Amino acid sequence: MAALADLKNVAQLLDWDQQTMMPPGGAPARAETVATVQKISHEMFVSDETGRLIEAAAARLDGAPADSDEASLVRVTTRQWDKARRVPAQLAADMARASSIGQQAWVAAREASDFAGFVPYLERNFDLIRRYIDCFDSFDCAYDVLLDDYEPGGRTSEVARLFDELKGELRPMITEVERHHDRVDDSPLYGDFPVDRQRQLVKWLLEQMGFDRAAWRIDDAVHPFATGFSNHDVRITTRWDESFLPTSVYGAMHECGHGLYEEGIAQSLQRTPLGHAESLALHESQSRMWENMVGRGRPFCGVLAPRIGDVFGGGLSALDGDTLYRAVNRVAPSLIRVEADEVTYGLHIIVRFELEQELVEGRLAIRDLPEAWNARYKEYLGVEVPDDAHGVLQDVHWAAGLIGYFPTYALGNLIAGQMFERAHADLPDLDAQLGAGDMHGLREWLREHVHRHGAKFSSSELLDRLVSGPIAVGPFVDYLKAKLSQVYDLELR
Amino acid sequence: MAALADLKNVAQLLDWDQQTMMPPGGAPARAETVATVQKISHEMFVSDETGRLIEAAAARLDGAPADSDEASLVRVTTRQWDKARRVPAQLAADMARASSIGQQAWVAAREASDFAGFVPYLERNFDLIRRYIDCFDSFDCAYDVLLDDYEPGGRTSEVARLFDELKGELRPMITEVERHHDRVDDSPLYGDFPVDRQRQLVKWLLEQMGFDRAAWRIDDAVHPFATGFSNHDVRITTRWDESFLPTSVYGAMHECGHGLYEEGIAQSLQRTPLGHAESLALHESQSRMWENMVGRGRPFCGVLAPRIGDVFGGGLSALDGDTLYRAVNRVAPSLIRVEADEVTYGLHIIVRFELEQELVEGRLAIRDLPEAWNARYKEYLGVEVPDDAHGVLQDVHWAAGLIGYFPTYALGNLIAGQMFERAHADLPDLDAQLGAGDMHGLREWLREHVHRHGAKFSSSELLDRLVSGPIAVGPFVDYLKAKLSQVYDLELR
Numbered sequence: 001m002a003a004l005a006d007l008k009n010v011a012q013l014l015d016w017d018q019q020t021m022m023p024p025g026g027a028p029a030r031a032e033t034v035a036t037v038q039k040i041s042h043e044m045f046v047s048d049e050t051g052r053l054i055e056a057a058a059a060r061l062d063g064a065p066a067d068s069d070e071a072s073l074v075r076v077t078t079r080q081w082d083k084a085r086r087v088p089a090q091l092a093a094d095m096a097r098a099s100s101i102g103q104q105a106w107v108a109a110r111e112a113s114d115f116a117g118f119v120p121y122l123e124r125n126f127d128l129i130r131r132y133i134d135c136f137d138s139f140d141c142a143y144d145v146l147l148d149d150y151e152p153g154g155r156t157s158e159v160a161r162l163f164d165e166l167k168g169e170l171r172p173m174i175t176e177v178e179r180h181h182d183r184v185d186d187s188p189l190y191g192d193f194p195v196d197r198q199r200q201l202v203k204w205l206l207e208q209m210g211f212d213r214a215a216w217r218i219d220d221a222v223h224p225f226a227t228g229f230s231n232h233d234v235r236i237t238t239r240w241d242e243s244f245l246p247t248s249v250y251g252a253m254h255e256c257g258h259g260l261y262e263e264g265i266a267q268s269l270q271r272t273p274l275g276h277a278e279s280l281a282l283h284e285s286q287s288r289m290w291e292n293m294v295g296r297g298r299p300f301c302g303v304l305a306p307r308i309g310d311v312f313g314g315g316l317s318a319l320d321g322d323t324l325y326r327a328v329n330r331v332a333p334s335l336i337r338v339e340a341d342e343v344t345y346g347l348h349i350i351v352r353f354e355l356e357q358e359l360v361e362g363r364l365a366i367r368d369l370p371e372a373w374n375a376r377y378k379e380y381l382g383v384e385v386p387d388d389a390h391g392v393l394q395d396v397h398w399a400a401g402l403i404g405y406f407p408t409y410a411l412g413n414l415i416a417g418q419m420f421e422r423a424h425a426d427l428p429d430l431d432a433q434l435g436a437g438d439m440h441g442l443r444e445w446l447r448e449h450v451h452r453h454g455a456k457f458s459s460s461e462l463l464d465r466l467v468s469g470p471i472a473v474g475p476f477v478d479y480l481k482a483k484l485s486q487v488y489d490l491e492l493r
Numbered sequence: 494m495a496a497l498a499d500l501k502n503v504a505q506l507l508d509w510d511q512q513t514m515m516p517p518g519g520a521p522a523r524a525e526t527v528a529t530v531q532k533i534s535h536e537m538f539v540s541d542e543t544g545r546l547i548e549a550a551a552a553r554l555d556g557a558p559a560d561s562d563e564a565s566l567v568r569v570t571t572r573q574w575d576k577a578r579r580v581p582a583q584l585a586a587d588m589a590r591a592s593s594i595g596q597q598a599w600v601a602a603r604e605a606s607d608f609a610g611f612v613p614y615l616e617r618n619f620d621l622i623r624r625y626i627d628c629f630d631s632f633d634c635a636y637d638v639l640l641d642d643y644e645p646g647g648r649t650s651e652v653a654r655l656f657d658e659l660k661g662e663l664r665p666m667i668t669e670v671e672r673h674h675d676r677v678d679d680s681p682l683y684g685d686f687p688v689d690r691q692r693q694l695v696k697w698l699l700e701q702m703g704f705d706r707a708a709w710r711i712d713d714a715v716h717p718f719a720t721g722f723s724n725h726d727v728r729i730t731t732r733w734d735e736s737f738l739p740t741s742v743y744g745a746m747h748e749c750g751h752g753l754y755e756e757g758i759a760q761s762l763q764r765t766p767l768g769h770a771e772s773l774a775l776h777e778s779q780s781r782m783w784e785n786m787v788g789r790g791r792p793f794c795g796v797l798a799p800r801i802g803d804v805f806g807g808g809l810s811a812l813d814g815d816t817l818y819r820a821v822n823r824v825a826p827s828l829i830r831v832e833a834d835e836v837t838y839g840l841h842i843i844v845r846f847e848l849e850q851e852l853v854e855g856r857l858a859i860r861d862l863p864e865a866w867n868a869r870y871k872e873y874l875g876v877e878v879p880d881d882a883h884g885v886l887q888d889v890h891w892a893a894g895l896i897g898y899f900p901t902y903a904l905g906n907l908i909a910g911q912m913f914e915r916a917h918a919d920l921p922d923l924d925a926q927l928g929a930g931d932m933h934g935l936r937e938w939l940r941e942h943v944h945r946h947g948a949k950f951s952s953s954e955l956l957d958r959l960v961s962g963p964i965a966v967g968p969f970v971d972y973l974k975a976k977l978s979q980v981y982d983l984e985l986r
Contacts, residue, residue: 006529009522010503017506025708026726029502032764033722036499040533215518229526233519271525
């Protein structure tokens with residue numbers, strides 16, 4: 001298991017390097033390398049010997065409690081092994097290779113807004129994913145197979161139910177605030193923000209959150225992400241927009257939220273299958289909580305605003321917490337998911353969740369995807385997509401073969417709502433701490449209740465420990481309503 | 494073999510990342526990852542199946558000429574397999590782990606000039622290397638086992654003979670030029686050189702040599718090196734000294750010379766054991782040729798001098814080729830190998846070659862190494878070593894378990910002398926090309942005669958094709974005498 005954990009770190013380093021460092025000419029060799037590592041790793045894992053070792057370990061558990069490291073290791077590994085056993089090593093290698101090639105093709109396609117040239121790569125990924133789905137007969141539907149990889153135990157029907165409820169809440173909320181769109185001014189966020197000063201601001205921000213040069217690094221990437229090769233080697237990435245400040249500021253807080261999760265995983269779980277977080281909904285609950293609930297929350301805006309003023313000067317010198325708070329919480333339907341406000345964000349996800357199910361089930365052809373995408377954006381968000389770079393080509397996920405991944409983003413928002421509510425109950429002075437720029441209390445609370453467990457628990461197991469219930473829409477929606485009521489001077493209920 | 498080539502690229506990426514990117518906290522996990530990759534790779538390679546595949550391939554060669562890709566693949570792989578078979582996978586993994594840990598410890602030890610704290614790491618590496626040597630009974634002496642890893646077919650007795658001859662030539666040469674040390678002024682090389690301007694100069698320089706952003710990258714490293722993950726993904730590193738210009742300029746030319754070798758290896762050899770150069774003496778012949786014979790040669794100094802003037806201005810505005818040529822070829826015994834002039838450089842290597850034999854054979858104890866180092870520097874170079882950072886801790890090699898590696902540097906100088914002589918014979922206007930800043934002719938000549946062959950030939954096989962003879966001291970010494978005669982206005986014969 002330790003050797004397999006090492007190989008997983010290798011795969012993640014190969015991917016990190018490809019996205020941040022590798023010259024483009026390295027792509028063909030990289031794809032082969034990625035495929036080889038995946039194949040070797042897969043063959044090692046699915047061997048009969050692994051099965052015998054799991055059995056022997058299970059026999060020696062001797063009533064260890066379900067949340068012990070030992071019982072969790074056996075439980076999680078058994079589930080992963082049962083699933084991986086059904087997938088031929090060659091298919092796993094082909095998928096890894098296609099992912100690497102697809103990502104590289106996507107960078108060029110997005111730059112040129114060239115969907116037609118990108119079609120063969122997408123078709124290859126969806127062909128492979130259907131062959132992958134065919135390896136399983138134990139799931140209710142095709143999409144469940146995929147969802148389960150990113151959200152262990154997740155079920156499409158349950159996600160659809162949650163998303164229906166969420167959509168039912170979000171759309172009237174959006175209609176209501178749009179009627180009062182003139183009450184919020186986000187013009188302070190637009191201007192001329194030299195990258196070197198942004199770096200200075202982001203450096204300060206990350207240090208407040210716990211970024212430590214001895215165990216972290218930050219680099220630039222087209223599509224920001226976070227990864228880690230141990231709890232003392234955390235890599236985050238961001239991008240810089242010289243005319244729009246939130247891209248870097250909130251992007252960095254988001255990725256740092258992911259990084260804190262990886263950093264917080266217990267030392268005892270390192271070099272085991274539990275040593276990286278497995279539920280991407282849990283992972284996203286961390287990034288979104290730091291980005292939105294903390295970073296866009298009223299208390300911390302009071303600290304961030306004067307800091308922005310100090311760094312950029314000029315008209316921003318007098319920026320105050322209230323002005324910043326309103327500006328960064330302006331709701332406006334838009335084209336780009338990663339730049340969407342917290343309210344419309346969920347609709348961006350629902351579009352993708354619906355479309356990828358249709359693609360997987362063959363109800364939608366790849367070549368018809370841009371048209372369907374644009375129509376869905378018009379219907380749900382009321383926006384016209386001008387070109388594919390601002391439409392279907394904006395995300396790397398499908399290019400990288402990450403199909404079934406998107407819903408975890410919106411689930412993460414819901415979980416973050418539940419956790420943030422609980423954190424406030426446990427830490428009555430949390431707002432005062434954040435208002436003083438002190439993130440230590442929240443970080444340690446998350447480490448204790450979430451991070452240290454690594455992959456021991458599925459999101460529903462963890463939520464059950466934390467809030468005695470399953471993923472729910474309520475707390476997140478209550479949080480949004482409270483915030484928008486302040487920002488827009490409304491009484492949303 | 495392709496999968497093994499992929500794993501070799503993984504190992505090189507892990508190392509590149511550790512030396513350029515990894516936060517220090519990542520070191521323990523990295524060491525385990527490196528060990529795992531080495532163990533898996535070793536087990537795959539030494540398997541009986543590999544033996545059967547080699548035999549089957551050999552049987553199907555059907556009289557293919559020795560320099561064909563196919564025959565070379567069988568010949569080189571057989572030799573590597575025979576050697577690797579004798580080494581237990583666990584030992585290979587332990588050596589890889591110790592190398593990774595040792596490198597990290599070295600960075601800290603060098604910074605603190607703390608040899609005592611570094612002793613356990615060195616002892617571990619030398620213990621392992623002795624266990625490694627014990628795996629073999631087919632070599633004349635212990636050191637041959639090691640040398641053969643870096644210089645296939647190399648023999649200690651032959652290297653000792655060449656080095657004796659070299660030492661006999663260098664020492665009177667040094668004595669002679671030191672008598673006239675006032676004839677050469679290298680003060681233009683010292684001053685205030687802001688790193689951003691150095692980067693600009695180095696960028697231009699590398700582009701002249703063939704650096705292409707689509708297939709190369711350059712980063713900073715404590716101990717500069719070059720590596721590559723394919724002929725289209727070449728990574729070089731350099732370091733910057735704000736008060737001494739040659740560190741970056743000639744360091745970058747040196748590493749770019751290595752990079753051109755990796756880039757020039759034929760496409761047909763990629764993802765095979767022949768896809769990376771194997772003889773480090775050949776590799777070093779390339780880096781040293783570009784650094785010294787080209788970069789410190791009179792023709793190119795005429796192009797470089799005005800460029801330095803343009804970039805740094807001030808007193809350097811009027812720098813001319815003659816002045817630069819003399820300055821960068823000043824001979825002066827010094828402490829640091831990588832900053833040594835071309836003449837004393839060989840003595841730095843001979844010190845290391847002698848000491849590591851004594852260490853391997855147990856004639857010298859690790860704890861006595863600094864004293865022996867300092868005494869040898871006093872004897873051969875006439876310099877006093879002020880502290881271990883400027884003495885025994887200056888190089889990463891022993892820390893990384895690279896024992897038997899150093900002599901390849903001086904052998905590389907000798908081979909470069911032979912090749913540069915031959916290149917001049919083949920390209921009568923080579924000096925005129927370099928004097929016009931045109932490096933294309935030499936680069937293509939090297940690609941044709943050296944680079945494209947990858948690991949097909951040992952250095953002696955390649956030299957036999959090129960100059961119909963073995964490694965020899967004469968051409969390098971003739972080249973030095975001609976240069977020093979110009980630089981010092983002497984008649985060296």
